[in-house]
Structures are given as C-alpha cells and as structure tokens.
Amino acid sequence: MVISESPVKYELDVKSDELKSMLQACYQCSSCTSACPVRRFSKFNPRKIIHNYIFDFQVTEDELTACLTCGLCLEVCPQKVDFPEFIRLSREQLGVDEDKFAHHNIFNIMQVFMNEMTDSGMKFDYEGEIDPESSIAYFPGCIDLYDKFLDLKETSFHQIGQSAINVINKTGIKPNLLSLKCCGHDAYWTGDMDAYDQVREYNTKVIKESGISTLVVSCAECYYSFEDLYDLDKVKVQHISQFIEERQDKLQFKEEATTLTYHDPCRLGRFMNEYDSPRNVLEATGASIKELSSNKQFTKCCGVSAWLRCDDASRAIMLRKLEEATQAVGEEGTLGVACSKCYAHLNCVLEDKKPQHNFKIKVKELGMIVDERSSSK
Template sequence: MNEKLLVQIDSCDDCKKCIDVCPTYTVSEEDLFSPLARLKSAKQIFEGKKVSEKIVESMYNCPECARCDEVCPKHIKISEIIALARVELVERGFAPLEGHKKIINGIMEKGNSVNGDPENRLDWLPDAFEERESDTLLYLGCLPSYLVKETAKSSYLLLKAAGVDFRILADEGCCGVYLYDAGAIDQAREMFAENTRRFNDLGIKKIITPCAGCYRCFKRYYPELIEEADFEVLHVVEVLHELVKTGKLRFKTGDKVLTYHDPCRLGRKEGLYDEPRELLGACGYEIDELEENRAMGMCCGAGAGIRSIYRNLSMEIASNLLDEASETVVTSCPFCVFNMNYASRKKGKDTNVKYITEVLYEMCDLP
C-alpha cells in the first residue's frame, strides 16, 4: 500500500467534522455512508482485508462531491482516497458492479453512456451537419447529445453567434469518465488513448465542452493517464465569459430572479464560481443564492457513477437541494440539470432546472 496514502488516512483524528456535510450520510443516515467510515473502509481495502458487500456499496454510492475534503482540518483528500479505493476494488475483483458493466458495455457498443442510438446523436443540431476543419472541437458529451439536448443546441448556437471557429463530430463517442469513475482504470486508459489519437490526427488543439464531467475528464484525467493528451480544455462558460468581456457577445436585459447551483466538478473542483454568475448578471438576472454555495455548494447527487446504480439516493440528495431553491435553477452541468429535473418531477415540485446556455441564448442580442 502507498505509504503516503496510509499516512494521510492515519492522520484522521476522528473529529467527525466531515460527517455533517456529507450528502449521502444526511440522506441515508447510515454510518457506513459517511466520509469517516469510507476513509476507514478504504484503509481496509488497501490493506487487502476482507471487504463486505456493504463496504463496496459505500465506496460506490459516494458522488465524490468533495464537500468532506473542504472541511477536513487535517486536509485529508477523502474523495480522492475513495476514488483510489475503487481502483483497488476493481483490481481485487469486487467491481465493476453489474450496474457498471451494463453502462460500460453500452459505451463500448454504442459510444455513449446513456444507451442512445448513435444514429440520433445529432438530433439536436439546428443546421445540417457540415464536415469542416478546425483545431477547436466543441465536444458536447453524452448527456447533452441525447438527454439534455437544449444544452447542446444552445451552446452551439451561442458560439456560432459570437463567431467562434469550431467543429463538431458526427460520431463524437464518449470521453470515458464513467470508466475512470468506476475505477476501471485500464479500460479508461484505453479509451482515453483512442480518443487522444483521434483528436491528434484531426489536429485538435482546443476542446470546448458544456459538460462538467467531460471537462474534468479531458482536463485532469487524460493528462494523468496519457502523455500525448495536451489539449487546451475549456468549459463553455469560460469561453462565453471571455466573449462577453471582449464585446463579442451581448445580452438583452431581463429581470428574473433565479438560483445558481455550483456543480461540484466545476465549482469546488475547478474554482469556476464567478464566471457563470457574471454571465447571468450580464443578462440582468439577480441570483438568489442557496444558503450553501460556492466552495460549500451542495452536490446534486448524480456524479461519479452513483445515479446509474443508486438512483433513489441521487434523487433524494437532489430533492433536498431543490427545497431551498427558487422556482428556476440554473447550473453549468447537464448531469445536474438531468438529475435535479428528475427529482423535481418525481417529488412533485415546481422547480424548473435549466442549463446555463439555454438561459443565455434566450437573452442573446443577436445581430
């Protein structure tokens, strides 16, 4: 076992500060589903000790939101340790779980993680598909392509309206973040390498994506596993923010009040807090902040593969979040949009959750 990891785990003094901020513990009230218990279970896993089914579940029903990391006085990277414990579980044959295997097979066979028909990948595209060259790729991702299509369409239209030179791919495929998050690191490496080869062959230097999961994957996980992956990776919010700053994109002024939800992978993990708020502010919108926002923004409960297996837990986490929000919630991750809208419907709430570019496109001052 990695000594540094062990030192980190052993530095825990049982202060329990992490427990109160954990969304899976709050919803389930099960001790094993708390950060502290997961940390202790991770040690057991790394030491090769016997692992129960419940411990395996506790490692996989964590959305790796990193709220626990934020409050730990010992600066233990609990969520990263959980991710490494998943890799170990795969190596020891406890995972991927059956639910993971189903999604992984879909990714291999259909090139997406949401069981979409590859023939329909571009259904959202408002224009006829044009095969064009550009060193900038707008990489939409599986959710925007198939399930939250307004995300794909409005991101595409806004970039076009601002005159950005980019291309899209009719057979985009999957970034592979699901494999990485499941701990299936060898399969993830293979997929990352294949995508990297393809992008390099196409002369891609810059990737713009509306998906917080794809963003983190291309930006952090690809370079971690693949030496040749050195693309510039930008979230669409960063690009639009720059376009507004330089006067290439302008908005009409509205007067709505809405809640902005910080997606974990964009906020806490990448520090993108001001850009989306400033974009909404440029439309004249007032932001009704959630009590817990920015670095302590509440997780929507969908990430790191949990929704595909523990759907009710994901839904309950999202539902708690919506209880505090205004009628319209805007966020910068299509998976958060999908899960929060699902929770809103299932729980009979009136909250309408939108992807940020959908709102911005409505307010775009087109020439």
C-alpha cells in the same frame, strides 16, 4: 430521516499500504462526516470508513459505492485527507458490481460498446454553422444517449448541444464538431481503468490530430476530464461558461431582468475551482442571482455521481436541492446548472411519476439560458 442501506455483499479485505498512507493524517475529527451530503440521509460515515480501513476492520462494497466523490469532505478536512481519491482507488482495486449502477447499467454498457464495438466517436446532428477546419471545436458529450435511455418526456438533452452551438455561432465562430467517445469520467471514478485508458487514448489521438487549439464542452465532467486527467499538450479546454465569458461582448442580451439561482457542479467548482465564469455569464444576460444556502466551495452535490447508487438517499439529496432552490427564488423560479448530469438528475426528480413534492421550479442548463436570452450583435 435515515434511509436503510442495502445488504452487505462482501468486505474489502485486501488492504493496501498505499491507501493506508493516504489516510494516516486523519485525526478523526468528523468534519468530513458532518459535511457529507449522503450522511444526511443514510448511515454513510467517512470518518468511520477511514478508521476501519486503517485498523483493518471491515469496509464494505456499500460504503465504497455510496460515496458521491463530490469532494466536500476534502474541502472541509483540516488535514486535507483525500477521501474521494481513496474511494476511487479502492473501487479500482476491488471493482464495482453491475447491480450498483443506475438505469440497468446501460451507460457503462455503452462505454464498453464504444470501446470494443466501434472504431469511431459519437455522431451528432445539430443545426447551425459548423466548420471541420475550425481551430475551435465543440464536443457535446454523451447527452444524446440520455435522450435515448432516460425516460424524461419534458427534458431535452439534445438541446444542451444545440444551444451551445447557437451561442457559439452568435459570437461569430463556426466550431468544429468533434466526433469523440465518452470522456471516460465515469469509468475513471468507478475504477474501470481499462475502459478509461482505452477511451482516453482514442480521444487524445483524435483531438491532437484535429489540429484544434481550443476544445469547448458543456458538461462539467467533460471539462474536468479533458483538462485535468488528459494530456492534451497545447489544446486549451474550456467549459461553455468560460468560452461565453471571453466573448460576451459579441452578444446582445435581452433587456428584461430576471432572477434565478445557480448550483455549482462538483467537478466544475471544487475540482476545477471555477465559480466565477458561470455567475458572470448569467449576470451578463440580465439575471440577478440569489445564491443557494450552500454555494460555491460548500455546495452540496446534486445527488448522483458516475451513475452509481441512484437510490433513496440520492433522491432525498435531489429533493433537498430543489427545496433549497425554491427557498432562494420561489416556486416559479429557475435553477441554473452548468453540468449535463446535474441537469439530468434534477429534472428526473421533477418528472417523477410519483412525486414526493409537486415542485414548480424549472431546472435549466446554462447554455440554454444564454441562448434564450441572447442574439448576435
């Protein structure tokens, strides 16, 4: 199935020598296009985009915004041409129109609001033991905004943070609940560097002044941003799976066995090379993992990145992911995810008011699974 693309609005006609130099190693083998999850359901063609850019042919806004920047192309490229970074820098030079963002651009609007209208970070209301003086901090990310603006009746994003705090408490730790702004991942990857720089400066200041030694996050994009894009000196950034793996001896897990499958988030897996901790933690809970047909460094993206282009091609990618999970563990099985965005996008398809397929599989966030299957020793 090939889905038609939206009309071209303008051309990228200002070509950069810097960007061209990034692409010069490409010898047009088409490995990127063959691997691309968007290509499976549209005419999107990374090889063609590279060719057209180098030789000064047309490159369109549709092409620059359709890319998921998932990194699978870079994974399979024999020349290691960094196509995702080329897309990001192109967006930075050109800008992205508001109509290319999903959900009426509300999450970008909230990013602007955080930067321009507030002088404090997000506030959270969780049950559990919190210690503002603790050297170990937890940041839930933007999940409470998802509850407010995503029309999902059966999906709780607040529970991601609550489960994380529950599990952290079960290990004997009372975390500092940091009041930060959005990590800025989406602003960075859509090329809005002014917004990204503002939020990075604010968050860096708060984190360093807090005196913490460890920052724990549930979202794969937060983990990538704080660990790879920020300069936090000696502050250790951990994904919740890494934190739990280090302290799993403090937890008592249910003895009943279960089977599930697991989806590797792009930012946690390909971008940060973290494949083992989530699997080790899930197996520690007593779960037997049946791998998806595409897994680890070759995992296909969940279908949406930075809230861009949640369109028919995106939905087709999500449906394929759920089909793949169903094939792995059956209709009544569970698909574990380690990213708040993956959890959002896949549950959005499951709660579709006009479903294209009546899936029965459940999509659960990793921290929730651990919380459900553990207690303190």
